[in-house]
Amino acid sequence: MWRRATLFLRVLEPPIHINASLSQTFTTGFPFHFQEKDGICPKPLITFVLGGPGSGKGTQCGKIVETFGFKHLSAGDLLRREMVSDSEYGSMIMNTIGEGRIVPSEVTVKLILREMESSDNHKFLIDGFPRSQENRIAFEQIIGAEPHMVLFFDCPEEEMVKRVLSRNQGRIDDNINTIKNRLQVFESLNLPVIDYYAKKGKLYRINAVGTVDEIFEHVRPVFEACEF
Numbered sequence: 001m002w003r004r005a006t007l008f009l010r011v012l013e014p015p016i017h018i019n020a021s022l023s024q025t026f027t028t029g030f031p032f033h034f035q036e037k038d039g040i041c042p043k044p045l046i047t048f049v050l051g052g053p054g055s056g057k058g059t060q061c062g063k064i065v066e067t068f069g070f071k072h073l074s075a076g077d078l079l080r081r082e083m084v085s086d087s088e089y090g091s092m093i094m095n096t097i098g099e100g101r102i103v104p105s106e107v108t109v110k111l112i113l114r115e116m117e118s119s120d121n122h123k124f125l126i127d128g129f130p131r132s133q134e135n136r137i138a139f140e141q142i143i144g145a146e147p148h149m150v151l152f153f154d155c156p157e158e159e160m161v162k163r164v165l166s167r168n169q170g171r172i173d174d175n176i177n178t179i180k181n182r183l184q185v186f187e188s189l190n191l192p193v194i195d196y197y198a199k200k201g202k203l204y205r206i207n208a209v210g211t212v213d214e215i216f217e218h219v220r221p222v223f224e225a226c227e228f
């Protein structure tokens with residue numbers, strides 16, 4: 001697994017050095033304007049974090065942020081925030097999440113893009129996205145970038161259901177009926193995305209059974225093997 005990470009390093013591109021006076025108008029070659037830091041405009045380093053509902057993506061992202069200094073963007077959290085704002089999409093998002101379906105790609109990608117553009121960090125952990133091949137293609141087209149690597153938290157269904165039902169955060173989708181739909185959507189639409197990245201050699205499968213700290217010990221070396 002570590003050898004794969006080393007090989008993978010070869011495709012990481014170096015940061016772009018730019019003239020400070022151009023910083024207001026310069027774009028990285030991506031469709032979005034990326035914030036310059038100390039005269040350097042680094043290319044975004046994107047990690048997608050995938051796994052079924054309750055597999056522990058958010059929990060592990062918290063630990064990755066603490067240890068490796070990434071900016072954590074949970075697509076679900078962004079959608080929930082948009083849902084309770086005055087957004088024109090609010091009721092559509094609420095109905096879609098309540099039924100465990102997938103929100104249209106343009107809406108989710110727009111929210112992710114907004115966060116990326118306003119961040120002064122260039123290392124992004126995008127949690128719970130892309131949910132489908134259609135999501136993935138929309139991200140590539142709108143953001144104009146691909147992930148450097150993809151983590152997949154592999155967890156048995158019974159464990160995921162148990163974790164979601166004991167989460168107690170008041171989420172409208174943490175009930176047994178919606179969980180059944182979310183699991184079905186995960187299998188039919190999200191697994192093909194995971195397969196896609198496995199075929200591209202970008203996927204790191206993590207056994208998501210065990211304590212939070214035990215699981216993080218499987219995650220840590222994946223990031224340690226990357227020099228960023």
Ligand SMILES: Nc1ncnc2c1ncn2[C@@H]1O[C@H](COP(=O)(O)OP(=O)(O)OP(=O)(O)O)[C@@H](O)[C@H]1O
Binds near residue numbers: 053210
């Ligand atoms: N290794 C673990 N063992 C037991 N419980 C865990 C573990 N990791 C996370 N949890 C708990 O399980 C619940 C789900 O975890 P988390 O929210 O991180 O999952 P998620 O993959 O982000 O889920 P979702 O896709 O629904 O957002 C939380 O209450 C969390 O505290």
Ligand SMILES: O=c1ccn([C@@H]2O[C@H](COP(=O)(O)O)[C@@H](O)[C@H]2O)c(=O)[nH]1
Binds near residue numbers: 129
């Ligand atoms: O890219 C995404 C991410 C999420 N959703 C919807 O939100 C819920 C909850 O997502 P979590 O990642 O579990 O927080 C998910 O079931 C979808 O309904 C989405 O549509 N697109």
Ligand SMILES: [Mg+2]
Binds near residue numbers: 057058074076128
């Ligand atoms: Mg989550």
